[in-house]
Amino acid sequence: MRLSDAAIAGDRRALAQLLTAVENATPVGEAATRRLYPLAGRAHIVGITGAPGSGKSTLVAALTAEARAAGRSVAVIAVDPSSPITGGAILGDRVRMQVHAGDRDVFIRSMASRGHAGGLAATSVAVATVLDAAGFDLIFVETVGTGQSEVEVAAAADTTIVLEAPEMGDEVQAIKAGLLEVADIVVVNKGDRPGAHRTASQLRAMLVASAPREPADGRPRPKRPTVLITTASTGAGVPELLAALDRARPTESAVEPAPARLARARTQIGAVLQERLAARLGDAVHAARTRDVTDDVANHRLDPYAAADGLLSELFPGAGPDASADDA
Amino acid sequence: MRLSDAAIAGDRRALAQLLTAVENATPVGEAATRRLYPLAGRAHIVGITGAPGSGKSTLVAALTAEARAAGRSVAVIAVDPSSPITGGAILGDRVRMQVHAGDRDVFIRSMASRGHAGGLAATSVAVATVLDAAGFDLIFVETVGTGQSEVEVAAAADTTIVLEAPEMGDEVQAIKAGLLEVADIVVVNKGDRPGAHRTASQLRAMLVASAPREPADGRPRPKRPTVLITTASTGAGVPELLAALDRARPTESAVEPAPARLARARTQIGAVLQERLAARLGDAVHAARTRDVTDDVANHRLDPYAAADGLLSELFPGAGPDASADDA
Numbered sequence: 001m002r003l004s005d006a007a008i009a010g011d012r013r014a015l016a017q018l019l020t021a022v023e024n025a026t027p028v029g030e031a032a033t034r035r036l037y038p039l040a041g042r043a044h045i046v047g048i049t050g051a052p053g054s055g056k057s058t059l060v061a062a063l064t065a066e067a068r069a070a071g072r073s074v075a076v077i078a079v080d081p082s083s084p085i086t087g088g089a090i091l092g093d094r095v096r097m098q099v100h101a102g103d104r105d106v107f108i109r110s111m112a113s114r115g116h117a118g119g120l121a122a123t124s125v126a127v128a129t130v131l132d133a134a135g136f137d138l139i140f141v142e143t144v145g146t147g148q149s150e151v152e153v154a155a156a157a158d159t160t161i162v163l164e165a166p167e168m169g170d171e172v173q174a175i176k177a178g179l180l181e182v183a184d185i186v187v188v189n190k191g192d193r194p195g196a197h198r199t200a201s202q203l204r205a206m207l208v209a210s211a212p213r214e215p216a217d218g219r220p221r222p223k224r225p226t227v228l229i230t231t232a233s234t235g236a237g238v239p240e241l242l243a244a245l246d247r248a249r250p251t252e253s254a255v256e257p258a259p260a261r262l263a264r265a266r267t268q269i270g271a272v273l274q275e276r277l278a279a280r281l282g283d284a285v286h287a288a289r290t291r292d293v294t295d296d297v298a299n300h301r302l303d304p305y306a307a308a309d310g311l312l313s314e315l316f317p318g319a320g321p322d323a324s325a326d327d328a
Numbered sequence: 329m330r331l332s333d334a335a336i337a338g339d340r341r342a343l344a345q346l347l348t349a350v351e352n353a354t355p356v357g358e359a360a361t362r363r364l365y366p367l368a369g370r371a372h373i374v375g376i377t378g379a380p381g382s383g384k385s386t387l388v389a390a391l392t393a394e395a396r397a398a399g400r401s402v403a404v405i406a407v408d409p410s411s412p413i414t415g416g417a418i419l420g421d422r423v424r425m426q427v428h429a430g431d432r433d434v435f436i437r438s439m440a441s442r443g444h445a446g447g448l449a450a451t452s453v454a455v456a457t458v459l460d461a462a463g464f465d466l467i468f469v470e471t472v473g474t475g476q477s478e479v480e481v482a483a484a485a486d487t488t489i490v491l492e493a494p495e496m497g498d499e500v501q502a503i504k505a506g507l508l509e510v511a512d513i514v515v516v517n518k519g520d521r522p523g524a525h526r527t528a529s530q531l532r533a534m535l536v537a538s539a540p541r542e543p544a545d546g547r548p549r550p551k552r553p554t555v556l557i558t559t560a561s562t563g564a565g566v567p568e569l570l571a572a573l574d575r576a577r578p579t580e581s582a583v584e585p586a587p588a589r590l591a592r593a594r595t596q597i598g599a600v601l602q603e604r605l606a607a608r609l610g611d612a613v614h615a616a617r618t619r620d621v622t623d624d625v626a627n628h629r630l631d632p633y634a635a636a637d638g639l640l641s642e643l644f645p646g647a648g649p650d651a652s653a654d655d656a
Contacts, residue, residue, distance in 0.1 A: 030633055037631035119447070120476055148448055148477035257626035265625035265632070272636035273605055274598075297593035298585035303365035304593070305358055308600035316644030 004032035008039065008134050012104060015134055019109055022126050025275060033126060036133035041261075043075075043132040044249045047154030049143045049179065050163030055189040059163060059232035059241075060140050064106060066235070066242050067138050073105035075136040079124055079143045079153050107136065121152040122271035125264050138245075155182040156267060158260045159248045161241075162225075163187050164203065166195035180207065183225040184248050191229040191237060203227050280315050289314060332360035336367065336462050340432060343462055347437055350454050353603060361454060364461035369589075371403075371460040372577045375482030377471045377507065378491030383517040387491060387560040387569075388468050392434060394563070394570050395466050401433035403464040407452055407471045407481050435464065449480040450599035453592050456485075466573075483510040484595060486588045487576045489569075490553075491515050492531065494523035508535065511553040512576050519557040519565060531555050608643050617642060 003021070006014035021029035048056055057078075064074045100106035111127060128139050141157055143150035154160050162183035180186065186207070188200045204227050226244055230237035250258035257265070281290045293311060296302035331349070334342035349357035378384055385406075392402045428434035439455060448471075456467050469485055471478035482488050490511035508514065514535070516528045532555050554572055558565035578586035585593070609618045621639060624630035 034631045034633050038628055041628040150476065257623055261626040262622060265622045265635075268632035269622065269625060269635045269639070270602075272632050273640065274602065276636060276640060277601055277605070294590060294593045294597065295585055297597060298589040300366055300369040303362045304596035304600050305362050307593075307597050308604060311597070312601065312604060 002032075002035075003028065004035050007032075007130070008036065010104070012107065015107065015130070016109070019127055019130060022130055023111060023123055025126075029126075033129065036130055040129045040132035043128070043136055043139045044159065044245070045128050045132070045139045045141060045157045045260075046245060047141045047143070047157030047160040048163060049150055049154035049160070049182075050187075050189075051165070051179075052144070054163040054165040055232050056142050056144070056163055059187065059189055059230060059238075060142050062230075062232045062235050062238045063138075063140065063242060063245075064100060066238050068100070068103065068106065070242075072137040073107075073135065075107040075128075075131040075134075075139045076109065077124055077127055077131070077139065077141045078108065078110045079120060079141060079150065107131065107134075119152075119271075120149045121156045122267050124153045125156050125267050126271070129268075151179060151182055156260070156264055158250055158258070159184045159245055161185045161187055161245075163189050164199060165190045166193045166199045180225070185241070185244055186225050186227045187241060188227065188229045189232050191231040192234070196229055200227050200229050277315070281311060286311075286314065330360070330363075331356065332363050335360075335458070336364065338432070340435065343435065343458070344437070347455055347458060350458055351439060351451055357454075361457065364458055368457045368460035369580075371456070371464055371467045372487065372573070373456050373460070373467045373469060373485045373588075374573060375469045375471070375485030375488040376491060377478055377482035377488070377510075378517075379493070379507075380472070382491040382493040383560050384470050384472070384491055387515065387517055387558060387566075388470050390558075390560045390563050390566045391466075391468065391570060391573075392428060394566050396428070396431065396434065398570075400465040401435075401463065403435040403456075403459040403462075403467045404437065405452055405455055405459070405467065405469045406436065406438045407448060407469060407478065433464075435459065435462075447480075447599075448477045449484045450595050452481050453484050453595050454599070457596075479507060479510055484588070484592055486578055486586070487512045487573055489513045489515055489573075491517050492527060493518045494521045494527045508553070513569070513572055514553050514555045515569060516555065516557045517560050519559040520562070524557055528555050528557050605643070609639060614639075614642065 003014050003018045007018045018029070018032050022033060023029070048060060050056055060076055064076065067074050100108075109127065109131075111124060124141055128141060131139050141153060143153045154162075160182050162179045162185075164186065166188060180203070186203055188196050188203065190196065207224050207227070226248075228237060228241055228244060230241055232238065250260060252258060280286060290311065293302065293307045297304050297307050331342050331346045335346045346357070346360050350361060351357070376384055376388060388404055392404065395402050428436075437455065437459075439452060452469050456469060459467050469481060471481045482490075488510050490507045490513075492514065494516060508531070514531055516524050516531065518524065535552050535555070554576075556565060556569055556572060558569055560566065578588060580586060608614060618639065621630065621635045625632050625635050
């Protein structure tokens with residue numbers, strides 16, 4: 001039996017194996033993604049990001065419990081940037097999810113960042129696609145950090161939740177402005193702390209003040225984000241958040257795909273293009289030339305544009321370099 | 329006079345204009361980079377990263393003062409991920425550098441993240457290359473966050489400083505392990521606080537315990553990172569840090585480029601390849617087809633591999649798709 005058939009038939013071990021193949025962009029991962037792709041497109045993919053200490057994992061656990069109580073299946077992708085090179089995983093946070101350990105309609109996946117071309121966002125989209133095909137209703141993509149990559153991961157979802165905690169520090173406040181730009185729903189968590197309502201009011205004021213400008217990625221922002229207050233540790237506000245998520249879910253149209261879906265399609269196509277290029281550059285025919293050209297750029301004997309154009313015309317004979325420009 | 333000639337002749341306004349062109353990957357930026365590329369390769373590029381609150385900006389200001397006192401010119405690239413979409417800049421932090429406002433051998437550049445293909449790391453490398461060609465001896469690349477992209481930016485330097493403050497929180501500790509993997513020098517800042525020496529000892533123990541494994545990017549880690557203590561606000565430990573930086577500077581060889589330089593060359597070539605591909609996909613001949621294919625992937629009528637291979641064979645006729653694999 002194919003891994004992909006077993007995975008969609010409900011074999012969780014096969015699903016986990018398949019996701020590893022997809023994360024590492026192996027040939028098996030590619031073949032399975034291609035086969036499963038037509039089955040995907042039904043899940044609601046929800047990104048959750050926010051500064052360390054805002055309580056993301058606790059909120060994901062509370063949302064999962066709420067969704068399960070309503071009979072919905074849930075997958076959680078925890079994107080962990082803690083180890084950029086070896087790919088670590090913060091397993092401690094996962095402890096809160098152990099209440100769901102015996103429940104086969106909850107699937108938790110910690111994702112490291114290496115392997116897949118196109119970076120974290122492309123890898124998380126690829127993983128979410130397989131979970132979508134495997135039939136999960138709700139897919140939470142939780143990112144640990146607040147860096148550029150982590151924000152991109154959360155923004156690649158259908159709906160993006162940005163989590164804030166009351167009274168965060170100065171540098172975090174500065175980061176907040178950037179986070180808010182990708183938010184569909186802003187949640188002030190730890191709502192039982194003093195200052196939670198004031199933080200929510202401040203956020204609403206910030207959102208009103210900020211011009212509803214068009215994001216650079218072409219994703220329209222049709223309406224101002226909702227601001228909600230939760231206390232994930234007690235569950236207060238969580239049913240309201242789940243209801244808000246359902247309302248925020250983009251309506252599908254066969255003619256005009258939702259902007260978030262178009263953005264994900266671009267991310268995925270771009271990642272494959274990068275993979276294909278990298279594979280050709282490293283294959284038996286071109287590896288030595290690629291190495292020489294890289295050495296020349298490193299030693300400043302050749303500029304990177306000349307290097308790239310030279311490699312492109314060797315990889316794809318007949319495709320000449322683009323016209324050069326001058327800064328005169 | 330060309331912008332690039334004016335920039336290397338010492339015209340700071342021309343330099344700033346040129347850097348904007350390079351950041352936005354305009355034709356002028358490309359032409360200038362190509363012209364200046366042979367002049368670059370002499371600066372020591374130093375990445376500085378660390379959690380919010382560890383005092384990066386203060387340390388950069390202190391290192392700048394120390395280097396200036398020794399007659400060396402300094403450029404600072406402050407990579408600001410606070411706004412992933414509109415590209416903001418934390419200007420408050422720059423106030424500490426105002427002591428150098430009248431000094432033309434100090435150049436400060438806040439860099440937003442958009443524009444350039446290949447992401448933050450590629451853009452910061454491109455900006456550093458121009459500053460290198462313009463003759464700055466020391467180039468500090470300071471990143472504000474601790475996400476994947478920010479770590480990649482700092483790791484793209486010749487020498488990477490990871491900054492820690494005494495007694496940071498739990499989630500930050502978890503992030504630390506990942507940061508340490510890219511460090512050449514680990515600095516415990518705020519050395520006048522209780523716990524600074526204990527934090528330094530803990531870090532040394534962590535570094536001894538962690539196996540010196542080969543990083544995935546092929547960059548060797550020949551020796552364990554040094555751990556130093558500074559108090560950037562008073563300048564204590566800063567001369568020792570500058571001396572350690574000088575010792576860490578990779579020795580150049582015309583035959584075998586330093587690993588950090590090879591990594592930067594790969595980053596730059598990869599960014600240009602992505603730009604070239606994106607330009608072709610969006611040009612008058614291919615834009616409509618690219619849009620249709622993206623729609624099909626968004627609607628799950630076509631998988632991203634088939635889409636990418638189809639686009640590649642249209643862009644570069646004669647280059648067929650790679651052989652397919654199966655997950656049987």
